[in-house]
Amino acid sequence: MTVARTLFEFDDSYARELPSLSVPWTAAPTPAPELLVLNEGLAAELGVDTAALREPSGVSLLVGHGLPEGVTPVAQAYAGHQFGGYMPRLGDGRALLLGEVTDVAGRRRDVHLKGSGRTPFARGGDGKAAVGPMLREYLIGEAMHGLGIPTTRGLSVVATGERVQREWGPLPGAVLCRVAASHLRVGTFQYAAHLPDTTGGDQDVLRALADHAIARHHPDAGSYLELYRRVVDAQAELVARWMLVGFVHGVMNTDNTTISGETIDYGPCAFLDAYDPATVFSSIDHRGRYAYGNQPAIAQWNLARLGETLLPLIDDNGEAAVEAATAVLSTFADSYQRHWAEGMAAKLGLPTPDPRLAEDLLELMHAQRVDFTTFFRALSAERARSLFAEPEPFDAWAARRAALLPADGAETAAAMDRVNPVYIPRNHHVEEALTRATAGDPAPFHRLVDVVSTPFEERPGLEDYAAPPQTGCAPHITYCGT
Numbered sequence: 001m002t003v004a005r006t007l008f009e010f011d012d013s014y015a016r017e018l019p020s021l022s023v024p025w026t027a028a029p030t031p032a033p034e035l036l037v038l039n040e041g042l043a044a045e046l047g048v049d050t051a052a053l054r055e056p057s058g059v060s061l062l063v064g065h066g067l068p069e070g071v072t073p074v075a076q077a078y079a080g081h082q083f084g085g086y087m088p089r090l091g092d093g094r095a096l097l098l099g100e101v102t103d104v105a106g107r108r109r110d111v112h113l114k115g116s117g118r119t120p121f122a123r124g125g126d127g128k129a130a131v132g133p134m135l136r137e138y139l140i141g142e143a144m145h146g147l148g149i150p151t152t153r154g155l156s157v158v159a160t161g162e163r164v165q166r167e168w169g170p171l172p173g174a175v176l177c178r179v180a181a182s183h184l185r186v187g188t189f190q191y192a193a194h195l196p197d198t199t200g201g202d203q204d205v206l207r208a209l210a211d212h213a214i215a216r217h218h219p220d221a222g223s224y225l226e227l228y229r230r231v232v233d234a235q236a237e238l239v240a241r242w243m244l245v246g247f248v249h250g251v252m253n254t255d256n257t258t259i260s261g262e263t264i265d266y267g268p269c270a271f272l273d274a275y276d277p278a279t280v281f282s283s284i285d286h287r288g289r290y291a292y293g294n295q296p297a298i299a300q301w302n303l304a305r306l307g308e309t310l311l312p313l314i315d316d317n318g319e320a321a322v323e324a325a326t327a328v329l330s331t332f333a334d335s336y337q338r339h340w341a342e343g344m345a346a347k348l349g350l351p352t353p354d355p356r357l358a359e360d361l362l363e364l365m366h367a368q369r370v371d372f373t374t375f376f377r378a379l380s381a382e383r384a385r386s387l388f389a390e391p392e393p394f395d396a397w398a399a400r401r402a403a404l405l406p407a408d409g410a411e412t413a414a415a416m417d418r419v420n421p422v423y424i425p426r427n428h429h430v431e432e433a434l435t436r437a438t439a440g441d442p443a444p445f446h447r448l449v450d451v452v453s454t455p456f457e458e459r460p461g462l463e464d465y466a467a468p469p470q471t472g473c474a475p476h477i478t479y480c481g482t
Contacts (some may be wrong), residue, residue, distance in 0.1 A: 004045055005046050005114045007058060008068070008111065010099030014182070015074045017212050020205050022074035027064025027096055028117025028127065030175065035444060036131070037138060037449075041154050042179060046155075046163050047104045053156070062156045063175045064096055064116050067460060073098050076120035078192065080187035080255030081305060083289055088194060090187060090255050091121030094129060097183060108216060110183050111155070114176040128164040130171040131157070132434040133267070136447055138277065139433070140266040143425045143452035149241045150234075151263040152180040172438060181262055184213055186306045189256030210313055224313040227326045234261025234333050239299045240339035241344050244347065245421065246372040248273030248292045250282040257302045265430035271424045273374040273468045275365040281427075297338075301424025302330045304348045347420045349374050349412040350404050357400055364393055371468040376420035377458075380413040421455035428469045 015022050034055060043050045052058050056223060060066040063467060065071060075092040082090075096119070098111045111345045114137070115129025131444040139152030140165040147152055163170040190208045214221050216229045238261050242249065249256070250268035256262050268282035277293025285291070307325040315321035341353035348358065370387050406412050425448065433444040451465045459465075 003378075005459060007052055007061060008046075010071045010444050011023070011102060011108075012072070012074075012099050013026040013108075013216075014076070014100065014110075014212065018205070018208055019076075020195065021089075021188065021209065022076045022097070023120050024072045025075045025096055025119050027113060027175075030063045030065070030158070030160040030162070032159075033063050033175075034159040034161065035062070035172065035293075036157045036159050037135070037154075037446070039138070039142070039153065042153050042155050043104050045105070046109065046179070048125070059158055062112050062158050062250040063160065064098065064178045066097065071099055074274050076183055076188070077121065077191050078185050078187035078255050080185070080253050081302070082253045082255070083285070086190075088172065089121070089191070090123075091118055091191075093122040093125050094127040095116065095448070098473075105407065107181070109314065110178075110180045112178045112180060112183060114178055115160075115173065116175050124309075124356040126164060127339050128160075128162075128173050130164050130359055130438070131174040131438055132157060132171065132438045134174040134176040135434055135437055136269075136430065137178070137266040139445070139449055139452070140269055140278065140425055141178075141263075141453065142449055144247070144263055146453045146455045147245055147249075147421060149245070149263060150238055150261050152265075155179050165377060170288070180258075180264065181260040182213075182216055183264075184209075184216070184257075184259040185255050185264075186259070186302050186309075188254070188259075189306055189309040192256060193312075196238075199370075206309065207471065208312065217260050224240075224310055225324055225328060228307060228310055228314070228325060229331070231259055231261070231306065232328055232332050233300050235303055235334035236296075236332050237261065237339045238263065238370065239284065239295050240336050240343060242295060243340060244343040245424065246292070248272065248279060248281055249291075250285065252267065252288055252290045252295060252298045252302065254302045254305050255320070257299070257306075267421050270427050270430075272372045273427070274369040277366065279361075296333075296336050299336075300329065301434070303330055303332060317362050330398060341417070347416065348401060349406075349416045350401070351406055352404075355446075356399070357404070361397055364388070364397060367393075373424050374466070374468060375420060376480075377417065377422055377466075380420065417458075418456060422458045423455045425452050426465065426467075426469065431463060 038356055040050045057066050066362050073096040076097055077091045079088050080090050089429050094115055096116050100110055103109050118127030134157045138157050140152050141153045145153055154388045159173050160173040162173045164173040192209045192394050195205050214227050217297055221230055222226045245390055248270055256265045270281040271280055279292045280288045308328050311321040341355045344358040345353040368388050375384055385391050431450045437445040451462055
C-alpha cells in the first residue's frame with residue numbers, strides 16, 4: 001500500500017457519472033517541489049496524517065504525482081459568461097480534480113489542484129501559477145472561513161522549483177491544492193446544456209448533471225425546480241455575507257458561481273477599507289461590472305443563466321418552465337434582503353432589522369469615507385463618533401439607533417463583537433506578505449494567516465493588523481494572477 005493510498009481514499013463519482021464533462025489528464029512535472037504551507041486544521045477535517053503529507057511522497061501527491069493506482073485526475077469542462085460575454089468552452093485550463101474524499105464528518109469533498117500545467121482547456125495559457133496568487137487564494141480562503149462564510153479552502157501551496165513567465169517578469173511557480181464541497185458551477189450547467197444533442201432531445205447529460213448536483217448538495221430536493229430554488233437561496237445568503245464584511249470578489253463570472261454556495265476562485269479579490277459601493281479593485285474590471293455594490297444584482301443575473309439551462313428539466317411545456325423558473329428567480333431579492341438585513345441588525349446590536357437605519361448609516365459612511373470594518377467594532381465600544389470628520393449627522397443617526405437598543409448594553413456590545421471582525425486581510429498587509437513570500441521570506445504571510453483565521457478575537461500586539469492604510473495611499477489594484 002502506497003503512502004498516497006493511506007493519505008486519501010479517492011472516489012471519482014463526478015468523472016464516472018459525467019464522463020462528457022471532463023477529460024482525463026496528468027499534472028505537469030515539478031522539478032523541485034517544496035511545501036510552503038500546509039493547512040493542518042483542514043487536513044484533520046479530511047482525516048489525513050499531516051506528518052505523512054509533509055514527507056516527500058506526500059508533497060508529491062499535493063502536486064498531482066505518486067497517486068494511488070487507479071486514480072486518474074480529470075480537467076473539468078464548463079462554459080461561462082465572463083464580464084457578460086458568453087464563452088462556450090472554458091474549463092480547467094490549469095487545474096485538475098484529483099478526486100473526492102469523505103471527511104471525518106461524512107461530507108464528500110473535492111481535492112483539486114490549481115497551477116498543475118496545461119490541459120486541453122488551457123486556451124493559450126501556460127497552465128502554471130505563481131507563488132503569490134496561490135498564497136493569496138490560501139490566505140483569503142482561511143480569512144473567509146474564519147469569518148464563517150462558506151468557502152473553498154487551500155490544503156497546501158507547494159513551490160514547483162521552476163519560474164513562470166508573467167507580464168512583469170519571471171516568478172517562482174507554485175501549485176495550490178484546494179478543497180471544496182464540489183466544483184460544480186453555473187458554467188458547468190451552461191456547458192452541459194449546450195453540448196451537441198445525440199439522444200433525440202432527451203437532455204441526458206444535463207439531466208445527469210442535475211441529478212448529480214441534487215445527490216451531492218440537496219438530496220432532499222424533490223425536483224429540478226427545487227434544486228434551482230436551493231441554489232438561488234444559497235447564493236443570496238452567500239453574497240449577503242460578502243456584503244456584510246466588505247468583501248469584493250472581483251470576478252463574478254458564471255464559471256465562478258458555485259452550485260454549493262461556496263465562495264470560489266480568489267483572484268482579484270479584496271476587502272473594503274473606506275466604505276464606497278462603487279469600489280473596484282480588479283485591474284481588468286474597467287467598467288465596474290463587479291463593483292462591491294453591484295454584487296447582489298450580478299449574482300441574480302448569473303442565477304438567471306442557471307435557470308435558462310434548467311428549463312427543459314423543469315417542464316416539457318416551455319412557457320410553463322419559464323414561468324416557474326422566473327418565479328423562483330424573483331425570490332432572490334427578498335432572500336438576499338432578508339439575509340442582509342438580519343446580518344446588519346446583528347452588526348448594529350438591534351433586536352430586529354431596520355433596513356432604513358442601516359442604509360442611512362452606509363450613506364453617512366460613504367459621504368465621510370469611514371472605514372467599514374473599523375466602524376462596527378468602534379460602535380460597540382462607543383468610539384464610533386471619532387471616525388467622522390463631521391460628527392453631527394452621525395449623532396442624529398446614533399440617537400435613532402439608541403431608541404431601538406436593548407437595555408443590556410454590555411451584552412449587546414459582546415454580541416456585536418461576535419459578528420464584527422477586528423481583523424480582515426487588509427490589502428496593504430496582503431500585498432506586503434505576498435511580496436515578501438515571493439522573495440523567499442514567508443514569515444509575514446504565516447503571521448497574517450494566523451491573524452485573520454481568528455478575526456473576532458482582539459489580541460494585544462496586533463493593532464497594526466486592525467488599522468486601515470494611511471490616508472493618501474494610492475488606490476489598491478489587484479490582478480487575476482494568470
